[in-house]
Amino acid sequence: MRKIFILVAAAAALTTAACNTIAGVGRDTQAAGSAVEEAADDAAN
Template identity: 60%
Template sequence: MRKLVILALAATSLLAAACNTIEGAGKDVKAAGTAVEKTAKDAK
């Protein structure tokens, strides 16, 4: 039973870290898209 609790805690920690990583990646992609959009507007 103790091993199961430890395994569940480890899995929860990994999932939480993955969510933060995906959120950060999404922000980076959004920032890059905004930069491209601004450059395109400036080129007009």
Template identity: 65%
Template sequence: MRKTLVLAIAAAAMLTAACNTISGAGRDVSAAGRAVSGAADDAKR
């Protein structure tokens, strides 16, 4: 019983950390997309 509880807590911690990592990666990709769009707009002018 205790081993199962420890594993469940560890799994929950890993899932929480993974969500934060994916969220951060999404923000990074979004920022890169904005930079590319800005550079393209500047090249048009």
């Protein structure tokens, strides 16, 4: 359990560092949501 927590914390730190700003995090989250939505639409059709 501790290893998983450390991996998640490291991934979050890298992701946050890559974005540089809160606005960047929002754009990245929105882009990921759009990709999931498009994949769901493609699977439905």
